[in-house]
Amino acid sequence: MAGRGMVTTGGEQLSDHIAVLSLNEANELAHALLAHIGQNAGIRVLSIKGLVADRYGLRPPRAAADADVMVDPARFDEYCALLATYGWHPRVEREVPSLLGTHSITLIRSDWPNDLDVHVRFPGFFAPDAVVFDRLWETRGEMQAAHVTIMVPSRAASAVIAGLHAVRYSRSVRHAGELELVGNLLRNRFDDTERGEFFDVARAGRAQWVLRELFAFGGVECEIDADARQRRLWELNRATVEDGAAVSWLAALAAAPWHRKPAVLVRALWISRAEIPRNDAARMPSTTEAWRHRLVRWRRGGIALLRYLLSAVRERFR
Known part of the structure:
Protein backbone atom coordinates (compact mmCIF):
# COMPACT_ATOMS: atom_id res chain seq x y z
CA MET A 1 0.00 0.00 0.00
CA ALA A 2 1.41 3.36 -0.94
CA GLY A 3 0.92 6.58 0.93
CA ARG A 4 2.44 9.86 -0.30
CA GLY A 5 3.73 12.29 2.30
CA MET A 6 2.06 10.44 5.19
CA VAL A 7 4.96 10.55 7.67
CA THR A 8 3.82 13.34 9.99
CA THR A 9 4.11 14.53 13.56
CA GLY A 10 2.13 17.30 15.19
CA GLY A 11 0.41 17.85 11.87
CA GLU A 12 3.64 18.78 10.06
CA GLN A 13 4.73 16.82 7.02
CA LEU A 14 8.25 15.47 7.39
CA SER A 15 8.67 13.93 3.97
CA ASP A 16 7.01 13.69 0.62
CA HIS A 17 7.72 10.23 -0.62
CA ILE A 18 5.93 6.99 -1.34
CA ALA A 19 6.32 4.38 1.39
CA VAL A 20 5.26 0.83 0.65
CA LEU A 21 4.33 -1.44 3.54
CA SER A 22 3.77 -5.16 3.23
CA LEU A 23 0.92 -6.65 5.24
CA ASN A 24 3.35 -8.21 7.70
CA GLU A 25 5.16 -4.89 8.20
CA ALA A 26 1.89 -3.01 8.54
CA ASN A 27 0.60 -5.48 11.12
CA GLU A 28 3.79 -5.24 13.18
CA LEU A 29 3.47 -1.45 13.20
CA ALA A 30 -0.27 -1.60 13.90
CA HIS A 31 0.20 -3.84 16.95
CA ALA A 32 2.92 -1.49 18.18
CA LEU A 33 0.64 1.53 17.70
CA LEU A 34 -2.33 -0.18 19.36
CA ALA A 35 -0.22 -1.13 22.37
CA HIS A 36 1.34 2.36 22.59
CA ILE A 37 -2.06 4.08 22.57
CA GLY A 38 -3.37 1.75 25.26
CA GLN A 39 -0.28 2.14 27.46
CA ASN A 40 -0.37 5.95 27.24
CA ALA A 41 -4.03 6.02 28.27
CA GLY A 42 -3.72 3.33 30.93
CA ILE A 43 -6.12 1.08 29.01
CA ARG A 44 -5.55 -2.66 29.07
CA VAL A 45 -5.06 -3.98 25.52
CA LEU A 46 -4.13 -7.51 24.44
CA SER A 47 -2.89 -8.35 20.95
CA ILE A 48 -4.54 -11.56 19.74
CA LYS A 49 -4.96 -13.86 16.74
CA GLY A 50 -2.74 -13.47 13.66
CA LEU A 51 0.64 -12.13 14.75
CA VAL A 52 0.36 -13.77 18.17
CA ALA A 53 -0.86 -17.13 16.85
CA ASP A 54 1.95 -17.18 14.29
CA ARG A 55 4.64 -16.60 16.92
CA TYR A 56 3.19 -19.21 19.26
CA GLY A 57 3.01 -21.73 16.40
CA LEU A 58 -0.76 -22.06 16.75
CA ARG A 59 -1.29 -21.94 12.99
CA PRO A 60 0.84 -22.09 9.84
CA PRO A 61 2.31 -18.58 9.36
CA ARG A 62 0.52 -16.34 6.89
CA ALA A 63 0.03 -12.64 6.30
CA ALA A 64 -3.03 -11.39 8.15
CA ALA A 65 -5.35 -8.82 6.60
CA ASP A 66 -5.85 -7.07 9.93
CA ALA A 67 -4.34 -6.52 13.35
CA ASP A 68 -6.56 -7.83 16.14
CA VAL A 69 -6.65 -6.60 19.71
CA MET A 70 -8.95 -7.23 22.65
CA VAL A 71 -9.67 -4.24 24.90
CA ASP A 72 -10.86 -3.87 28.47
CA PRO A 73 -14.66 -3.77 27.94
CA ALA A 74 -15.08 -0.98 30.50
CA ARG A 75 -12.95 1.34 28.33
CA PHE A 76 -13.71 0.03 24.86
CA ASP A 77 -15.54 3.14 23.63
CA GLU A 78 -12.82 5.40 25.05
CA TYR A 79 -10.14 3.39 23.28
CA CYS A 80 -11.95 3.50 19.93
CA ALA A 81 -12.34 7.27 20.32
CA LEU A 82 -8.56 7.54 20.82
CA LEU A 83 -7.96 5.56 17.64
CA ALA A 84 -10.14 8.05 15.78
CA THR A 85 -7.71 10.83 16.75
CA TYR A 86 -5.02 8.87 14.91
CA GLY A 87 -7.12 8.82 11.73
CA TRP A 88 -8.65 5.33 12.06
CA HIS A 89 -12.33 5.17 11.22
CA PRO A 90 -15.01 2.59 10.35
CA ARG A 91 -15.87 1.82 6.75
CA VAL A 92 -19.16 3.24 5.59
CA GLU A 93 -21.59 0.32 5.79
CA ARG A 94 -24.91 -0.23 7.40
CA GLU A 95 -25.34 -2.24 10.55
CA VAL A 96 -26.73 -5.70 9.92
CA PRO A 97 -28.04 -8.25 12.44
CA SER A 98 -25.60 -10.84 13.73
CA LEU A 99 -26.44 -14.28 15.03
CA LEU A 100 -23.75 -14.04 17.70
CA GLY A 101 -23.97 -10.31 18.31
CA THR A 102 -21.41 -7.62 17.49
CA HIS A 103 -18.03 -8.59 18.88
CA SER A 104 -15.62 -6.07 17.34
CA ILE A 105 -15.29 -2.94 15.26
CA THR A 106 -13.17 -2.78 12.11
CA LEU A 107 -11.24 0.44 11.54
CA ILE A 108 -9.34 1.57 8.45
CA ARG A 109 -7.00 4.26 7.17
CA SER A 110 -6.61 5.02 3.47
CA ASP A 111 -2.81 4.99 3.71
CA TRP A 112 -2.53 1.59 5.43
CA PRO A 113 -2.96 -1.78 3.66
CA ASN A 114 -4.44 -3.54 6.69
CA ASP A 115 -7.42 -3.05 8.98
CA LEU A 116 -7.63 -2.87 12.76
CA ASP A 117 -10.08 -5.29 14.34
CA VAL A 118 -10.78 -4.05 17.87
CA HIS A 119 -12.60 -6.64 20.00
CA VAL A 120 -14.79 -6.12 23.02
CA ARG A 121 -15.47 -9.87 23.08
CA PHE A 122 -14.50 -12.97 21.15
CA PRO A 123 -17.14 -15.30 19.63
CA GLY A 124 -17.38 -18.60 21.48
CA PHE A 125 -16.93 -17.16 24.97
CA PHE A 126 -20.33 -16.98 26.67
CA ALA A 127 -19.21 -15.57 30.03
CA PRO A 128 -19.62 -11.80 30.63
CA ASP A 129 -17.11 -9.74 28.64
CA ALA A 130 -15.34 -8.40 31.73
CA VAL A 131 -14.91 -11.92 33.17
CA VAL A 132 -13.38 -13.18 29.92
CA PHE A 133 -11.04 -10.22 29.50
CA ASP A 134 -9.87 -10.32 33.12
CA ARG A 135 -9.04 -14.04 32.87
CA LEU A 136 -7.12 -13.52 29.62
CA TRP A 137 -5.31 -10.55 31.17
CA GLU A 138 -4.23 -12.71 34.13
CA THR A 139 -2.34 -14.98 31.72
CA ARG A 140 -0.61 -12.14 29.91
CA GLY A 141 2.98 -12.04 28.75
CA GLU A 142 5.04 -9.81 26.47
CA MET A 143 6.12 -9.84 22.84
CA GLN A 144 7.96 -7.31 20.70
CA ALA A 145 6.35 -5.73 17.65
CA ALA A 146 8.32 -3.09 15.76
CA HIS A 147 10.56 -2.68 18.83
CA VAL A 148 7.56 -1.94 21.05
CA THR A 149 6.47 -4.18 23.92
CA ILE A 150 2.95 -5.49 23.40
CA MET A 151 0.85 -7.45 25.87
CA VAL A 152 -0.48 -10.82 24.70
CA PRO A 153 -2.39 -13.70 26.29
CA SER A 154 -0.26 -16.70 27.23
CA ARG A 155 0.27 -19.46 24.70
CA ALA A 156 -2.40 -21.56 26.42
CA ALA A 157 -4.94 -18.71 26.46
CA SER A 158 -4.08 -17.84 22.85
CA ALA A 159 -4.70 -21.49 21.97
CA VAL A 160 -8.21 -21.13 23.40
CA ILE A 161 -8.81 -18.13 21.11
CA ALA A 162 -7.28 -19.98 18.13
CA GLY A 163 -9.49 -22.97 18.89
CA LEU A 164 -12.65 -20.87 19.08
CA HIS A 165 -11.84 -19.22 15.75
CA ALA A 166 -11.05 -22.54 14.08
CA VAL A 167 -14.21 -24.23 15.41
CA ARG A 168 -16.38 -21.38 14.18
CA TYR A 169 -15.04 -21.80 10.62
CA SER A 170 -14.24 -25.52 10.76
CA ARG A 171 -16.28 -26.28 7.64
CA SER A 172 -13.36 -24.82 5.70
CA VAL A 173 -10.37 -27.08 5.07
CA ARG A 174 -7.89 -24.49 6.32
CA HIS A 175 -9.62 -23.91 9.64
CA ALA A 176 -10.26 -27.61 10.18
CA GLY A 177 -6.51 -28.09 9.79
CA GLU A 178 -5.83 -25.29 12.29
CA LEU A 179 -8.21 -26.91 14.79
CA GLU A 180 -6.32 -30.19 14.41
CA LEU A 181 -3.03 -28.34 14.92
CA VAL A 182 -4.26 -26.78 18.18
CA GLY A 183 -5.43 -30.20 19.34
CA ASN A 184 -2.05 -31.78 18.59
CA LEU A 185 -0.21 -29.00 20.41
CA LEU A 186 -2.53 -29.34 23.38
CA ARG A 187 -1.94 -33.07 23.64
CA ASN A 188 1.70 -33.40 22.61
CA ARG A 189 3.52 -30.08 23.10
CA PHE A 190 1.90 -28.35 26.06
CA ASP A 191 3.19 -29.25 29.50
CA ASP A 192 0.78 -29.98 32.35
CA THR A 193 0.73 -26.34 33.46
CA GLU A 194 -0.12 -25.02 30.00
CA ARG A 195 -2.69 -27.74 29.45
CA GLY A 196 -4.33 -26.92 32.76
CA GLU A 197 -4.39 -23.21 31.91
CA PHE A 198 -6.00 -23.93 28.54
CA PHE A 199 -8.89 -25.80 30.15
CA ASP A 200 -9.20 -23.28 32.98
CA VAL A 201 -9.46 -20.31 30.58
CA ALA A 202 -12.10 -22.20 28.56
CA ARG A 203 -14.08 -22.90 31.74
CA ALA A 204 -13.81 -19.32 33.01
CA GLY A 205 -14.97 -18.02 29.63
CA ARG A 206 -17.83 -20.51 29.37
CA ALA A 207 -16.34 -21.96 26.19
CA GLN A 208 -16.22 -25.64 27.21
CA TRP A 209 -19.16 -26.71 25.07
CA VAL A 210 -17.86 -24.83 22.02
CA LEU A 211 -14.43 -26.43 22.48
CA ARG A 212 -15.81 -29.88 23.35
CA GLU A 213 -13.80 -31.49 20.54
CA LEU A 214 -10.56 -30.20 22.05
CA PHE A 215 -11.62 -31.20 25.56
CA ALA A 216 -12.30 -34.72 24.29
CA PHE A 217 -9.00 -34.76 22.40
CA GLY A 218 -7.22 -33.80 25.60
CA GLY A 219 -9.07 -36.47 27.58
CA VAL A 220 -10.87 -33.95 29.78
CA GLU A 221 -14.58 -33.93 30.52
CA CYS A 222 -16.45 -30.73 29.75
CA GLU A 223 -19.72 -29.26 30.88
CA ILE A 224 -22.48 -27.82 28.72
CA ASP A 225 -21.87 -24.22 29.75
CA ALA A 226 -23.90 -22.53 26.98
CA ASP A 227 -27.67 -22.33 27.24
CA ALA A 228 -30.01 -23.77 24.61
CA ARG A 229 -30.39 -20.49 22.70
CA GLN A 230 -26.64 -19.87 22.66
CA ARG A 231 -25.99 -23.40 21.41
CA ARG A 232 -28.61 -23.07 18.68
CA LEU A 233 -27.27 -19.74 17.43
CA TRP A 234 -23.67 -20.96 17.57
CA GLU A 235 -24.45 -24.04 15.48
CA LEU A 236 -26.55 -22.01 13.03
CA ASN A 237 -23.71 -19.52 12.64
CA ARG A 238 -21.18 -22.32 12.24
CA ALA A 239 -23.28 -24.02 9.57
Whole structure:
Protein backbone atom coordinates (compact mmCIF):
# COMPACT_ATOMS: atom_id res chain seq x y z
CA MET A 1 0.00 0.00 0.00
CA ALA A 2 1.41 3.36 -0.94
CA GLY A 3 0.92 6.58 0.93
CA ARG A 4 2.44 9.86 -0.30
CA GLY A 5 3.73 12.29 2.30
CA MET A 6 2.06 10.44 5.19
CA VAL A 7 4.96 10.55 7.67
CA THR A 8 3.82 13.34 9.99
CA THR A 9 4.11 14.53 13.56
CA GLY A 10 2.13 17.30 15.19
CA GLY A 11 0.41 17.85 11.87
CA GLU A 12 3.64 18.78 10.06
CA GLN A 13 4.73 16.82 7.02
CA LEU A 14 8.25 15.47 7.39
CA SER A 15 8.67 13.93 3.97
CA ASP A 16 7.01 13.69 0.62
CA HIS A 17 7.72 10.23 -0.62
CA ILE A 18 5.93 6.99 -1.34
CA ALA A 19 6.32 4.38 1.39
CA VAL A 20 5.26 0.83 0.65
CA LEU A 21 4.33 -1.44 3.54
CA SER A 22 3.77 -5.16 3.23
CA LEU A 23 0.92 -6.65 5.24
CA ASN A 24 3.35 -8.21 7.70
CA GLU A 25 5.16 -4.89 8.20
CA ALA A 26 1.89 -3.01 8.54
CA ASN A 27 0.60 -5.48 11.12
CA GLU A 28 3.79 -5.24 13.18
CA LEU A 29 3.47 -1.45 13.20
CA ALA A 30 -0.27 -1.60 13.90
CA HIS A 31 0.20 -3.84 16.95
CA ALA A 32 2.92 -1.49 18.18
CA LEU A 33 0.64 1.53 17.70
CA LEU A 34 -2.33 -0.18 19.36
CA ALA A 35 -0.22 -1.13 22.37
CA HIS A 36 1.34 2.36 22.59
CA ILE A 37 -2.06 4.08 22.57
CA GLY A 38 -3.37 1.75 25.26
CA GLN A 39 -0.28 2.14 27.46
CA ASN A 40 -0.37 5.95 27.24
CA ALA A 41 -4.03 6.02 28.27
CA GLY A 42 -3.72 3.33 30.93
CA ILE A 43 -6.12 1.08 29.01
CA ARG A 44 -5.55 -2.66 29.07
CA VAL A 45 -5.06 -3.98 25.52
CA LEU A 46 -4.13 -7.51 24.44
CA SER A 47 -2.89 -8.35 20.95
CA ILE A 48 -4.54 -11.56 19.74
CA LYS A 49 -4.96 -13.86 16.74
CA GLY A 50 -2.74 -13.47 13.66
CA LEU A 51 0.64 -12.13 14.75
CA VAL A 52 0.36 -13.77 18.17
CA ALA A 53 -0.86 -17.13 16.85
CA ASP A 54 1.95 -17.18 14.29
CA ARG A 55 4.64 -16.60 16.92
CA TYR A 56 3.19 -19.21 19.26
CA GLY A 57 3.01 -21.73 16.40
CA LEU A 58 -0.76 -22.06 16.75
CA ARG A 59 -1.29 -21.94 12.99
CA PRO A 60 0.84 -22.09 9.84
CA PRO A 61 2.31 -18.58 9.36
CA ARG A 62 0.52 -16.34 6.89
CA ALA A 63 0.03 -12.64 6.30
CA ALA A 64 -3.03 -11.39 8.15
CA ALA A 65 -5.35 -8.82 6.60
CA ASP A 66 -5.85 -7.07 9.93
CA ALA A 67 -4.34 -6.52 13.35
CA ASP A 68 -6.56 -7.83 16.14
CA VAL A 69 -6.65 -6.60 19.71
CA MET A 70 -8.95 -7.23 22.65
CA VAL A 71 -9.67 -4.24 24.90
CA ASP A 72 -10.86 -3.87 28.47
CA PRO A 73 -14.66 -3.77 27.94
CA ALA A 74 -15.08 -0.98 30.50
CA ARG A 75 -12.95 1.34 28.33
CA PHE A 76 -13.71 0.03 24.86
CA ASP A 77 -15.54 3.14 23.63
CA GLU A 78 -12.82 5.40 25.05
CA TYR A 79 -10.14 3.39 23.28
CA CYS A 80 -11.95 3.50 19.93
CA ALA A 81 -12.34 7.27 20.32
CA LEU A 82 -8.56 7.54 20.82
CA LEU A 83 -7.96 5.56 17.64
CA ALA A 84 -10.14 8.05 15.78
CA THR A 85 -7.71 10.83 16.75
CA TYR A 86 -5.02 8.87 14.91
CA GLY A 87 -7.12 8.82 11.73
CA TRP A 88 -8.65 5.33 12.06
CA HIS A 89 -12.33 5.17 11.22
CA PRO A 90 -15.01 2.59 10.35
CA ARG A 91 -15.87 1.82 6.75
CA VAL A 92 -19.16 3.24 5.59
CA GLU A 93 -21.59 0.32 5.79
CA ARG A 94 -24.91 -0.23 7.40
CA GLU A 95 -25.34 -2.24 10.55
CA VAL A 96 -26.73 -5.70 9.92
CA PRO A 97 -28.04 -8.25 12.44
CA SER A 98 -25.60 -10.84 13.73
CA LEU A 99 -26.44 -14.28 15.03
CA LEU A 100 -23.75 -14.04 17.70
CA GLY A 101 -23.97 -10.31 18.31
CA THR A 102 -21.41 -7.62 17.49
CA HIS A 103 -18.03 -8.59 18.88
CA SER A 104 -15.62 -6.07 17.34
CA ILE A 105 -15.29 -2.94 15.26
CA THR A 106 -13.17 -2.78 12.11
CA LEU A 107 -11.24 0.44 11.54
CA ILE A 108 -9.34 1.57 8.45
CA ARG A 109 -7.00 4.26 7.17
CA SER A 110 -6.61 5.02 3.47
CA ASP A 111 -2.81 4.99 3.71
CA TRP A 112 -2.53 1.59 5.43
CA PRO A 113 -2.96 -1.78 3.66
CA ASN A 114 -4.44 -3.54 6.69
CA ASP A 115 -7.42 -3.05 8.98
CA LEU A 116 -7.63 -2.87 12.76
CA ASP A 117 -10.08 -5.29 14.34
CA VAL A 118 -10.78 -4.05 17.87
CA HIS A 119 -12.60 -6.64 20.00
CA VAL A 120 -14.79 -6.12 23.02
CA ARG A 121 -15.47 -9.87 23.08
CA PHE A 122 -14.50 -12.97 21.15
CA PRO A 123 -17.14 -15.30 19.63
CA GLY A 124 -17.38 -18.60 21.48
CA PHE A 125 -16.93 -17.16 24.97
CA PHE A 126 -20.33 -16.98 26.67
CA ALA A 127 -19.21 -15.57 30.03
CA PRO A 128 -19.62 -11.80 30.63
CA ASP A 129 -17.11 -9.74 28.64
CA ALA A 130 -15.34 -8.40 31.73
CA VAL A 131 -14.91 -11.92 33.17
CA VAL A 132 -13.38 -13.18 29.92
CA PHE A 133 -11.04 -10.22 29.50
CA ASP A 134 -9.87 -10.32 33.12
CA ARG A 135 -9.04 -14.04 32.87
CA LEU A 136 -7.12 -13.52 29.62
CA TRP A 137 -5.31 -10.55 31.17
CA GLU A 138 -4.23 -12.71 34.13
CA THR A 139 -2.34 -14.98 31.72
CA ARG A 140 -0.61 -12.14 29.91
CA GLY A 141 2.98 -12.04 28.75
CA GLU A 142 5.04 -9.81 26.47
CA MET A 143 6.12 -9.84 22.84
CA GLN A 144 7.96 -7.31 20.70
CA ALA A 145 6.35 -5.73 17.65
CA ALA A 146 8.32 -3.09 15.76
CA HIS A 147 10.56 -2.68 18.83
CA VAL A 148 7.56 -1.94 21.05
CA THR A 149 6.47 -4.18 23.92
CA ILE A 150 2.95 -5.49 23.40
CA MET A 151 0.85 -7.45 25.87
CA VAL A 152 -0.48 -10.82 24.70
CA PRO A 153 -2.39 -13.70 26.29
CA SER A 154 -0.26 -16.70 27.23
CA ARG A 155 0.27 -19.46 24.70
CA ALA A 156 -2.40 -21.56 26.42
CA ALA A 157 -4.94 -18.71 26.46
CA SER A 158 -4.08 -17.84 22.85
CA ALA A 159 -4.70 -21.49 21.97
CA VAL A 160 -8.21 -21.13 23.40
CA ILE A 161 -8.81 -18.13 21.11
CA ALA A 162 -7.28 -19.98 18.13
CA GLY A 163 -9.49 -22.97 18.89
CA LEU A 164 -12.65 -20.87 19.08
CA HIS A 165 -11.84 -19.22 15.75
CA ALA A 166 -11.05 -22.54 14.08
CA VAL A 167 -14.21 -24.23 15.41
CA ARG A 168 -16.38 -21.38 14.18
CA TYR A 169 -15.04 -21.80 10.62
CA SER A 170 -14.24 -25.52 10.76
CA ARG A 171 -16.28 -26.28 7.64
CA SER A 172 -13.36 -24.82 5.70
CA VAL A 173 -10.37 -27.08 5.07
CA ARG A 174 -7.89 -24.49 6.32
CA HIS A 175 -9.62 -23.91 9.64
CA ALA A 176 -10.26 -27.61 10.18
CA GLY A 177 -6.51 -28.09 9.79
CA GLU A 178 -5.83 -25.29 12.29
CA LEU A 179 -8.21 -26.91 14.79
CA GLU A 180 -6.32 -30.19 14.41
CA LEU A 181 -3.03 -28.34 14.92
CA VAL A 182 -4.26 -26.78 18.18
CA GLY A 183 -5.43 -30.20 19.34
CA ASN A 184 -2.05 -31.78 18.59
CA LEU A 185 -0.21 -29.00 20.41
CA LEU A 186 -2.53 -29.34 23.38
CA ARG A 187 -1.94 -33.07 23.64
CA ASN A 188 1.70 -33.40 22.61
CA ARG A 189 3.52 -30.08 23.10
CA PHE A 190 1.90 -28.35 26.06
CA ASP A 191 3.19 -29.25 29.50
CA ASP A 192 0.78 -29.98 32.35
CA THR A 193 0.73 -26.34 33.46
CA GLU A 194 -0.12 -25.02 30.00
CA ARG A 195 -2.69 -27.74 29.45
CA GLY A 196 -4.33 -26.92 32.76
CA GLU A 197 -4.39 -23.21 31.91
CA PHE A 198 -6.00 -23.93 28.54
CA PHE A 199 -8.89 -25.80 30.15
CA ASP A 200 -9.20 -23.28 32.98
CA VAL A 201 -9.46 -20.31 30.58
CA ALA A 202 -12.10 -22.20 28.56
CA ARG A 203 -14.08 -22.90 31.74
CA ALA A 204 -13.81 -19.32 33.01
CA GLY A 205 -14.97 -18.02 29.63
CA ARG A 206 -17.83 -20.51 29.37
CA ALA A 207 -16.34 -21.96 26.19
CA GLN A 208 -16.22 -25.64 27.21
CA TRP A 209 -19.16 -26.71 25.07
CA VAL A 210 -17.86 -24.83 22.02
CA LEU A 211 -14.43 -26.43 22.48
CA ARG A 212 -15.81 -29.88 23.35
CA GLU A 213 -13.80 -31.49 20.54
CA LEU A 214 -10.56 -30.20 22.05
CA PHE A 215 -11.62 -31.20 25.56
CA ALA A 216 -12.30 -34.72 24.29
CA PHE A 217 -9.00 -34.76 22.40
CA GLY A 218 -7.22 -33.80 25.60
CA GLY A 219 -9.07 -36.47 27.58
CA VAL A 220 -10.87 -33.95 29.78
CA GLU A 221 -14.58 -33.93 30.52
CA CYS A 222 -16.45 -30.73 29.75
CA GLU A 223 -19.72 -29.26 30.88
CA ILE A 224 -22.48 -27.82 28.72
CA ASP A 225 -21.87 -24.22 29.75
CA ALA A 226 -23.90 -22.53 26.98
CA ASP A 227 -27.67 -22.33 27.24
CA ALA A 228 -30.01 -23.77 24.61
CA ARG A 229 -30.39 -20.49 22.70
CA GLN A 230 -26.64 -19.87 22.66
CA ARG A 231 -25.99 -23.40 21.41
CA ARG A 232 -28.61 -23.07 18.68
CA LEU A 233 -27.27 -19.74 17.43
CA TRP A 234 -23.67 -20.96 17.57
CA GLU A 235 -24.45 -24.04 15.48
CA LEU A 236 -26.55 -22.01 13.03
CA ASN A 237 -23.71 -19.52 12.64
CA ARG A 238 -21.18 -22.32 12.24
CA ALA A 239 -23.28 -24.02 9.57
CA THR A 240 -23.98 -20.83 7.63
CA VAL A 241 -20.92 -18.68 8.35
CA GLU A 242 -20.29 -18.07 4.62
CA ASP A 243 -23.88 -16.82 4.28
CA GLY A 244 -24.04 -15.09 7.65
CA ALA A 245 -25.70 -11.81 6.64
CA ALA A 246 -28.56 -13.42 4.73
CA VAL A 247 -29.26 -15.99 7.44
CA SER A 248 -29.03 -13.31 10.15
CA TRP A 249 -31.64 -11.22 8.36
CA LEU A 250 -33.86 -14.31 8.10
CA ALA A 251 -33.47 -14.93 11.83
CA ALA A 252 -34.25 -11.26 12.59
CA LEU A 253 -37.37 -11.46 10.42
CA ALA A 254 -38.54 -14.60 12.21
CA ALA A 255 -37.94 -13.05 15.64
CA ALA A 256 -39.67 -9.73 14.88
CA PRO A 257 -43.28 -9.22 16.04
CA TRP A 258 -45.82 -9.29 13.22
CA HIS A 259 -46.27 -5.53 13.11
CA ARG A 260 -42.50 -5.12 12.64
CA LYS A 261 -41.93 -7.81 10.02
CA PRO A 262 -42.65 -5.60 6.95
CA ALA A 263 -40.12 -3.00 8.13
CA VAL A 264 -37.48 -5.66 8.81
CA LEU A 265 -38.09 -7.20 5.38
CA VAL A 266 -37.73 -3.83 3.62
CA ARG A 267 -34.59 -3.13 5.64
CA ALA A 268 -33.16 -6.50 4.66
CA LEU A 269 -33.83 -6.03 0.95
CA TRP A 270 -33.13 -2.36 0.36
CA ILE A 271 -29.87 -0.50 0.84
CA SER A 272 -29.72 3.24 0.21
CA ARG A 273 -26.96 4.99 -1.74
CA ALA A 274 -25.64 6.47 1.50
CA GLU A 275 -25.23 2.96 2.94
CA ILE A 276 -23.31 1.46 0.03
CA PRO A 277 -20.09 0.07 1.58
CA ARG A 278 -17.02 2.22 0.87
CA ASN A 279 -13.88 3.49 2.52
CA ASP A 280 -14.38 7.18 1.79
CA ALA A 281 -17.43 8.62 3.56
CA ALA A 282 -17.18 11.85 1.57
CA ARG A 283 -17.66 10.11 -1.77
CA MET A 284 -21.30 9.29 -2.50
CA PRO A 285 -21.67 6.32 -4.89
CA SER A 286 -23.27 7.06 -8.23
CA THR A 287 -26.74 5.72 -9.00
CA THR A 288 -25.17 3.14 -11.33
CA GLU A 289 -22.74 1.98 -8.65
CA ALA A 290 -25.56 1.73 -6.10
CA TRP A 291 -27.72 -0.43 -8.39
CA ARG A 292 -24.75 -2.61 -9.28
CA HIS A 293 -24.12 -3.24 -5.59
CA ARG A 294 -27.79 -4.00 -4.91
CA LEU A 295 -27.99 -6.50 -7.78
CA VAL A 296 -24.85 -8.31 -6.64
CA ARG A 297 -26.14 -8.36 -3.09
CA TRP A 298 -29.59 -9.67 -4.07
CA ARG A 299 -28.03 -12.42 -6.14
CA ARG A 300 -25.65 -13.42 -3.37
CA GLY A 301 -28.43 -13.29 -0.76
CA GLY A 302 -30.77 -15.36 -2.90
CA ILE A 303 -28.14 -18.06 -3.38
CA ALA A 304 -27.38 -18.03 0.35
CA LEU A 305 -31.03 -18.40 1.33
CA LEU A 306 -31.57 -21.19 -1.18
CA ARG A 307 -28.53 -23.02 0.19
CA TYR A 308 -29.80 -22.54 3.75
CA LEU A 309 -33.32 -23.74 2.97
CA LEU A 310 -32.05 -26.82 1.13
CA SER A 311 -29.83 -27.62 4.08
CA ALA A 312 -32.76 -27.24 6.48
CA VAL A 313 -34.90 -29.59 4.35
CA ARG A 314 -32.12 -32.20 4.25
CA GLU A 315 -31.70 -31.93 8.02
CA ARG A 316 -35.43 -32.33 8.59
CA PHE A 317 -35.67 -35.54 6.57
CA ARG A 318 -32.37 -37.06 7.69
